[in-house]
Amino acid sequence: MSTVVQDPRTIETPNYLNAEYGWRSWLFTKDHKRIAVLYIISITVMFFLGGIFAGLIRLELLTPQGDMVNSDTYNKFFTMHGIVMVFFFLIPSIPATLGNFFVPMMIGAKDLAFPRINLLSWYIYIAGAIFALAAIVMGGVDTGWTFYTPFSSTFSNTFVITAAVGVFIAGFSSILTGLNFIVTIHKMRAPGMTWGRLPLFVWANYATSLIQVLGTPVVAITLALVGLERAFHIGIFDPAIGGDPILFQHMFWFYSHPAVYIMILPGMGVISELVTCFSRKSVFGYPFVAASSIGIAVIGFLVWGHHMFVTGMSMYASLYFSLLSFLVAVPSAIKIFNWTATMFRGSISFDTPMLYAFGFIGLFTIGGLTGLFLATLATDVHLTDTYFVVAHFHYVMVGGMVLAYMGGMHFWWPKITGRMYPEGWAKFSALLVFAGFNLTFFPQFITGYLGQPRRYHAYAPEFQVFNVLSTAGATILGLGYIIPFIYFMWSLKYGPMAGNNPWKAKGLEWETTSPPPTYNFEKTPVVTEEAYAYAAHKEEHVG
Amino acid sequence: MEQQFDSSTLGMWVFLLTEIMFFGGMFCAYMIYRSMYPGAFASTSLHMEPFWGATNTAVLIVSSLSMALAVRAARLGQQKMLQLMLVVTIFFGLCFLGVKAIEYHQHWVDYKVPISVPGLGSHWDYSNTDKFPNQAQYAKQAQILFCFYFFMTGFHAVHMIVGVGLMLTILVMARKGTFSPSYFTPVEVSGLYWHFVDIVWIWLFPLLYLIGRTKSLI
Amino acid sequence: MHSVPSVRTYVLIWLTLTIMTFVTFYVAQIDLGGWNVVVALCIAFFKMMLVILFFMNVKSDSPLTKLFAGAGFFWMILLLGQVAIDYISRNWMPMGKMW
Secondary structure (H helix, E strand, C coil): CCCCCCCCCCCCEEEECCCCCCCCHCCCCCHHHHHHHHHHHHHHHHHHHHHHHHHHHHCCCCCCCCCCCCCCHHHHHHHHHHHHHHHHHHHHHHHHHHHHHHHHHCCCCCCCCCCCHHHHHHHHHHHCCCCHHHHHHCCCCCCCCCCCCCCCCHHHCCCHHHHHHHHHHHHHHHHHHHHHHHHHHHCCCCCCCCCHHHCHHHHHHHHHHHHHHHHHHHHHHHHHHHHHHHHCCCCCHHHHHHCCCHHHHHHHHHHHHHHHEEEEEEEEEEEHHHHHHCCEECCCCCCCHHHHHHHHHHHHHHHHHHHHHCCCHHHHHHHHHHHHHHHHHHHHHHHHHHHHHHCCCCCCCCHHHHHHHHHHHHHHHHHHHHHHHHHCCHHHHCCCCHHHHHHHHHHHHHHHHHHHHHHHHHHHHHHHHCCCHHHHHHHHHHHHHHHHHHHHHHHHHHHHCCCCEEECCCHHHHHHHHHHHHHHCCCHHHHHHHHHHHHHHHHHHHHCCCCCCCCCCCHHHCCCCCCCCCCCCCCCCCCCCCCCCCCCCCCCCCC | HHHHHHHHHHHHHHHHHHHHHHHHHHHHHHHHHHHHHHHHHHHHHHCHHHHHHHHHHHHHHHHHHHHHHHHHHHHHHCCHHHHHHHHHHHHHHHHHHHHHHHHHHHHHHCCCEEEEEECCCEEEECCCCCCCCCCHHHHHHHHHHHHHHHHHHHHHHHHHHHHHHHHHHHHHHHHHCCCCEEHHHHHHHHHHHHHHHHHHHHHHHHHHHHHCCCCCCC | CCCCCHHHCCCCCCCHHHHHHHHHHHCCCCCCCHHHHHHHHHHHHHHHHHHHHHHCCCCHHCCCHHHEEEEEHHHHHHHHHHHHHHHCEEEEEEECCCC
């Protein structure tokens, strides 16, 4: 400590960021918070890469003719967009970043159960990403992120194995993160932190971890079989020698449908945190929201056939999967109702995280309801493989998950970095994201219903107006993502100090300094109150 | 310490869950093809030697016994017994791999390897012979089924190799006196892994070697 | 920690497993038609349970461990069972007929 008077804005108490310096302290860290930061950087890079491919797609689709690139190249665009966004952004996103950072803190623990496995998880993610990037750089993959056979196993001339290896490796990262969370949440809760007092964000990550652990190995073996088929020219999924492409789809979607719940559940956990804090009210129906996370995780494994209604799967299996797909909507709806009821008679403030939460609730509802059209056998025959499906999943993935991620980042940024972002710019960007998103994807519901097929680089001329609107929306949406990136970076150096609890939120993570110390808590906390014990408005009876 | 033991064993169980699903995927595909092609399946199962399969099953079961005894010895602080049982487990694990090598070699000699081995190419011939005068009609599907045989036993063998490596590591740690009645977590956790690999084989044996042998070729 | 089973228990389990291996080997030589599959899989299931309950000590483990062990097996059944629903029911209805 020097005797020179320092700018008070640069005095910082010991925290996880200044505990050690140098690249070795980051690349060999065991601190879950530093690993979370490593992940934040990595997935942001992958997000912008995936976004570039999205931009290329929308650029081609400005005109009905396939005039910018040929169809093979266009196939590579949407394949790489899907692979990067699904496996390298959405699947890890909240668990590996906000989950890694806050699940231990929220339960009052010093770290995860297996800190070194946590670091290994990040390295494995990077290894997988390198393979994916290699596939892109060498010339790309054109099978779609779904790798349908026999095109992917026999006929495609692109770098399928490289990409599949990348996804396979990234899967292990996902599995290890899930494993770590499960053991941590079971075994490392602080005294008094019963299951019934856990923040819903923890419940959500727990449910997500269950899916990661149970589902990912199946896609691993499926992609391994495709890779082996390609490498050794044997026909596992090749009909020419008796293989069954439908079997591939069964095995692929056994994971990939639950995967979409891996992607959305943590986002729902974030929304629970945001809605309670910015309504200053305890969540309505805590047991139901917690149970619905587990319900989504379990039922999510019983519905995958709804991706295969038109493939030649038996009608009876289709009936089964359709019925269960309706059932899986119920727990999601429970959450929406409960968040709304939480806000009722709450004291609502419109800070940026809450704006994202509002956006989530509205857009996820639209996405979820349109999913029911696709779960219905009769309408799905008409809508499948059209832009209706594309719009549906972007409403839940982007309108839902990405908005939740943005909301969570804004909510916890002060805790992670100790700095506040500029609220004016943040609100503006949130509105840009909302407006840009709807402009991009709502027209796609219309064109999909009217018959525009997905994964085509050309379309009938009568759809052009909608596509132009969509591309315009994409530009605005992109701006809505770039601006936060800029002001978040800016805030690291110039943002005002946040203080321990700028939102006056409840939760163990807010009882530490911002940024938190390396070991999270001076003494292991003892928990005596329920989650979301906001004093102002308890649940009141109407009238 | 107890919490660490509990955490580690729960962690290993969660990992085994992922392994169940990994092998489960292969079992699923195998089950579908077996039911789609009963004739080809009966034909391919005649090329397996149940004697070697049964031997390997017995070998693995003994190794599971020695593994369980090793964990028991670790719990009770019986250092010599622990090391002895680990050596026995490793020995039987290697026996298993040896038998598998014999089987794979036999399949190679019999031209029943549909996969291209790097450097050697493939050795596949399913035409009719004196001993198997009706098999040529199943050649295409037999290729798929043999692929699954090699993948399933191959992935299993890889897990065995990892298991043997694990046991060697545990043995080295045991010789250094790392374990005591208050700390034997790595032994316990490796034991769970070893038993799991045994369980996978308990299912592979009947599915690949025993079922379908008695069906007359259609 | 939980109780340590005796050497005798372990050896008895091992003996049972080995005997079951012989049984399944010899039964497979006899043609029982469709029952071959049932017998073989039942024996395999029984052997697996012995390994899980005794060698892996799940019998004296916490309910949580039992839950996870059971969940793994159950989830594999979910995979096999639901895929099977498709293949089993594909030929239930003649093509082209209204129901």
